[in-house]
Amino acid sequence: MSPETLDAVLDGVAAVFMVIGGLMSLAAGLGLVRFPDLHTRMHAATKPQVLGLLMLVLSASIMWRSWEWAAVALLAWGLMILTAPVSAHVVGRAGYRTKHLRADLLTHDHLGRTVDRLSEEDSVRREITND
Amino acid sequence: MMLDYAYWITQALLAAGALCAVYRVYRGPSVLDRVISVDVILIIVGSVMLADMAYNGHQDYIMFVVISAVIGFLGAVAIARYVVTGGTAPQDSAKEAEKQAAGIAWEPAPEPEIPASPFAPTEGSGAQTGSDEDESTSWFAALTKSGFRPQSENRTKGDDS
Numbered sequence: 001m002s003p004e005t006l007d008a009v010l011d012g013v014a015a016v017f018m019v020i021g022g023l024m025s026l027a028a029g030l031g032l033v034r035f036p037d038l039h040t041r042m043h044a045a046t047k048p049q050v051l052g053l054l055m056l057v058l059s060a061s062i063m064w065r066s067w068e069w070a071a072v073a074l075l076a077w078g079l080m081i082l083t084a085p086v087s088a089h090v091v092g093r094a095g096y097r098t099k100h101l102r103a104d105l106l107t108h109d110h111l112g113r114t115v116d117r118l119s120e121e122d123s124v125r126r127e128i129t130n131d
Numbered sequence: 132m133m134l135d136y137a138y139w140i141t142q143a144l145l146a147a148g149a150l151c152a153v154y155r156v157y158r159g160p161s162v163l164d165r166v167i168s169v170d171v172i173l174i175i176v177g178s179v180m181l182a183d184m185a186y187n188g189h190q191d192y193i194m195f196v197v198i199s200a201v202i203g204f205l206g207a208v209a210i211a212r213y214v215v216t217g218g219t220a221p222q223d224s225a226k227e228a229e230k231q232a233a234g235i236a237w238e239p240a241p242e243p244e245i246p247a248s249p250f251a252p253t254e255g256s257g258a259q260t261g262s263d264e265d266e267s268t269s270w271f272a273a274l275t276k277s278g279f280r281p282q283s284e285n286r287t288k289g290d291d292s
Binding site for chain 1: 133134136137138140141142143149150152154155161163164166168171177178181182185186188193196197200201207211212214
């Protein structure tokens with residue numbers, strides 16, 4: 001394969017990855033607008049963090065054609081993977097404890113059953129009850 | 132050229148996603164919705180920078196992406212923790228909560244004053260903000276109490292309020 005053809009193929013792959021990354025961010029925005037409560041919006045909001053940023057990092061790495069900067073960009077994505085569950089977990093827990101959820105849309109509330117069983121024994125559920 | 136079309140299409144899609152997130156920040160009934168929307172806006176800004184770097188072939192903004200990946204979650208964690216501890220106070224009685232919300236909801240606190248000063252002007256309703264809050268954080272407490280009506284009547288077994 002000649003270098004010109006290889007360049008064209010790599011540019012095409014990078015372009016496809018770039019457009020997919022943009023589509024992921026658009027999907028996250030539409031999910032934020034359309035979904036009814038906090039936890040479904042959180043489900044939509046994690047898409048640009050994981051998939052969209054991965055696609056754009058791959059696109060940039062292909063376009064740069066440099067292993068060093070590709071390593072730096074993948075480091076950024078790896079750090080995002082490490083830190084995104086922290087904020088999602090804390091926001092989800094806070095939303096559940098302060099009842100920022102549409103309980104009529106839930107099919108199963110496994111955590112609620114566990115919290116009920118624990119709160120019968122002693123006052124575990126201190127965020128809801130007042131001591 | 133294929134990459135030019137891909138670049139501009141990507142920027143348009145990212146702009147549309149950012150506008151949707153801004154709409155949710157504006158409309159969002161609770162502060163947690165706003166927090167996750169602001170988080171999405173931050174990631175989209177990083178994505179715009181990555182697309183620009185990929186198209187123009189430079190690495191000028193890569194440190195923004197790395198650092199926002201490292202410390203971007205701290206704001207969400209802090210506000211979420213504050214929602215948990217601050218949301219329990221107005222559940223003592225609904226009337227007290229209404230009075231507090233009416234008192235401190237739209238009072239701007241432009242600059243934070245010294246919290247421990249006994250000579251600080253309490254400016255009316257600032258003294259009603261509760262036992263564990265001082266006046267310098269009342270604007271933030273009002274922010275955490277914004278808007279959302281929790282549906283507390285669906286599962287009443289664990290709470291006695």
